[in-house]
Amino acid sequence: MQRLLYIAKFEYFRHLRRRxxxxxxxxxxLLLVAGFVxxxxxxxxxxxxxxxxxxxxxxxxxxxxxxALLPATETPLPVPLRAYPDEAAAxxxxxxxxxxxxxxxxxxxxxxxxxxAYGAEELSMEGEQSLHTLLRAGLLEDATPxxxxxxxxxxxxxxxxxxxxxxxxxxxxxxxxxLPYLFGMLFLVATFSSSSYLLQAIVEEKENRTMxxxxxxxxxxxxxxxxxxxxxxxxxxxxxxxxxxxALLAGVGAIFFEPLRxxxxxxxxxxxxxxxxxxxxxxxxxxxxxxxxMVSSQQEGQQMASMLTLSGMLPFILNFVFVTNPNGAxxxxxxxxxxxxxxxxxxxxxxxxxPFWQILLSLGLLTAGAVLVVLAVGRIFxxxxxxxxxxxxxxxxxxxxxxS
Amino acid sequence: METLIxxxxxxxxxxxxxxxxxxxxxxxxxxxxxxxxxxxxxxxTIRMVLDLLKxxxxxxxxxGGPMSAETRDRIGYLPEDRGLYRKLKLLDCLVFLxxxxxxxxxxxxxxxxxxxxxxxxxxxxxxxVNELSRGMQQKAQFIVALLHDPDLLIVDEPFAGLxxxxxxxxxxxxxxxxxxxxTIILSAHEMYLVQELARRMVMINHGRVVxxxxxxxxxxxxxxxxxxxxxxxxxxxxxxxxxVQRQNGRAVLQLKEGASPQQILxxxxxxxxxxxxxxxxxxxxxxxxxxxxAQEEDV
Numbered sequence: 001m002q003r004l005l006y007i008a009k010f011e012y013f014r015h016l017r018r019r020x021x022x023x024x025x026x027x028x029x030l031l032l033v034a035g036f037v038x039x040x041x042x043x044x045x046x047x048x049x050x051x052x053x054x055x056x057x058x059x060x061x062x063x064x065x066x067x068a069l070l071p072a073t074e075t076p077l078p079v080p081l082r083a084y085p086d087e088a089a090a091x092x093x094x095x096x097x098x099x100x101x102x103x104x105x106x107x108x109x110x111x112x113x114x115x116x117a118y119g120a121e122e123l124s125m126e127g128e129q130s131l132h133t134l135l136r137a138g139l140l141e142d143a144t145p146x147x148x149x150x151x152x153x154x155x156x157x158x159x160x161x162x163x164x165x166x167x168x169x170x171x172x173x174x175x176x177x178x179l180p181y182l183f184g185m186l187f188l189v190a191t192f193s194s195s196s197y198l199l200q201a202i203v204e205e206k207e208n209r210t211m212x213x214x215x216x217x218x219x220x221x222x223x224x225x226x227x228x229x230x231x232x233x234x235x236x237x238x239x240x241x242x243x244x245x246x247a248l249l250a251g252v253g254a255i256f257f258e259p260l261r262x263x264x265x266x267x268x269x270x271x272x273x274x275x276x277x278x279x280x281x282x283x284x285x286x287x288x289x290x291x292x293x294m295v296s297s298q299q300e301g302q303q304m305a306s307m308l309t310l311s312g313m314l315p316f317i318l319n320f321v322f323v324t325n326p327n328g329a330x331x332x333x334x335x336x337x338x339x340x341x342x343x344x345x346x347x348x349x350x351x352x353x354x355p356f357w358q359i360l361l362s363l364g365l366l367t368a369g370a371v372l373v374v375l376a377v378g379r380i381f382x383x384x385x386x387x388x389x390x391x392x393x394x395x396x397x398x399x400x401x402x403x404s
Numbered sequence: 405m406e407t408l409i410x411x412x413x414x415x416x417x418x419x420x421x422x423x424x425x426x427x428x429x430x431x432x433x434x435x436x437x438x439x440x441x442x443x444x445x446x447x448x449t450i451r452m453v454l455d456l457l458k459x460x461x462x463x464x465x466x467x468g469g470p471m472s473a474e475t476r477d478r479i480g481y482l483p484e485d486r487g488l489y490r491k492l493k494l495l496d497c498l499v500f501l502x503x504x505x506x507x508x509x510x511x512x513x514x515x516x517x518x519x520x521x522x523x524x525x526x527x528x529x530x531x532x533v534n535e536l537s538r539g540m541q542q543k544a545q546f547i548v549a550l551l552h553d554p555d556l557l558i559v560d561e562p563f564a565g566l567x568x569x570x571x572x573x574x575x576x577x578x579x580x581x582x583x584x585x586x587t588i589i590l591s592a593h594e595m596y597l598v599q600e601l602a603r604r605m606v607m608i609n610h611g612r613v614v615x616x617x618x619x620x621x622x623x624x625x626x627x628x629x630x631x632x633x634x635x636x637x638x639x640x641x642x643x644x645x646x647x648v649q650r651q652n653g654r655a656v657l658q659l660k661e662g663a664s665p666q667q668i669l670x671x672x673x674x675x676x677x678x679x680x681x682x683x684x685x686x687x688x689x690x691x692x693x694x695x696x697x698a699q700e701e702d703v
Binding site: 003006007010014208209210211212213214215216217218219 | 454456473476477479481483485486487488489490492500501503504505506548
């Protein structure tokens, strides 16, 4: 056990210090943050709310007490609006610096909906919002308070339900679509990066013959377990860093964007995802070690690994199937097939009421697959690790599994 | 007391039978040579001894029993192909590999520094392994085999790629290890070095043992009935000699069948016209024996 942890620690720190790891772990989210900051700065710089805006109401749609008509739920106008009897008075106030701009609501406003702004290239978001609110309040002058309240917020609560009436998601519509993808991304990052490091480490040790030295000190099972543990922790570190950056971005973003405030993570999905991720990682890790033991060069290993990765990513590629028919044959099939199960299952869960037996069967098949692969890999590793020069042929592999 | 007993082991890969039937024993504290032409089955035999491969048949006892985790820690191995982490710094690489054998990190660092000093690698300790020359990597690999102070040292081609100064250094260290009671299995192609270092040997060819025993005995067994004589004067007519070959001031006398070197020595001592300075039974070098056996086997 001590040697196993020694190897795990060594592999973890050896890869942690690699430039490529640091670049992907911190570089990608930093790039995202930089993009976010740039966008935000541009938005702030180009959007300066006016101190006050004047208006000339030639259509006579805004009564003097328009602001009093606003429903209690509505926030006060972000930019104060001042009425002027005519354009000359508004212009005079503008020249005097009392207002930053003024708008003229022409007599044919009700027909044309046209309003002209003077004194500014364009109104700020806040200025425009104030104008909208005041106009809406004026137009609803004769309506009852209930109608006014509804007109300002036509859908106060939107309940979203899956087609079969199962899971109901309240609030943030954007998460309805994004949640499965976020789960998927996290799984992909943690599993595929770890298992590809694992493949890289095994092939590298075979190529430079370090394997022969290492296995004279520890037995192959300790070596495999140590590497799987160390590099699994590495993938988890990468996923956590990304998650942390994501949370940070979402936290900052929530201040400015309403949908980010409504995000809530369902506990049951999280638990099932966790139960799928562990055997999912072991399955891919085992397969990568197997490939590493069979091939003789990084390139060859990467080619075989990419086929596996593709199978794992299949639910991502076929995501429309999950959105349109999450309980259809293809979606169910993908969530039962061990290679695609971890991703398919977590993608289906928020979208449909997945029958309990399917969840159990999916997790069961996945775990059984992982155990089988780990056992088989333990068998072929002993001979494969010293197999230099040429890859092991499939026929030879079958013989190895039977005889070793 | 034997450190290693290899008893009728055999190993096949697919259609190739790499080792057919190999048996030998290595005594504690000796330098034992494991010889054979390329592809004879030496590396496969070593890998079976190290438990990297399981023999199809036969048994192996290392340091008093079958391979165990404790036994592994008592074996040092220098493989024919170098096996170091190329992107790690030399010192870190040595410390990690010693750690795998159970040496605590501080102790490993101390020992590694001492060996690096001795092998003239101290100034390269912070360089990455792939920045070192082939010879330096070879010495580093040799240090890996020694760092955990093993009782059994298996060295496969330890002199490959080394200059005469470093060959002398490795020889010196191997002798020191043997003097300290460690058992050494030496596999090398430099027969003059093997002859100099090892006391006993086994030669494998085509997966079978073709020579086994003390090197001196093997050489005697292969000796042609001849003597080497050096001296001044006229050798005269020697009754039991069939031919005289002169080379570099010495004469190689081929003896008649049944004649013994003692008879020749007696005849020469009676010859007043010749002064004997050196007289020895002509023994073939290990190199000659190796070539002869390997060629005979191939016929």
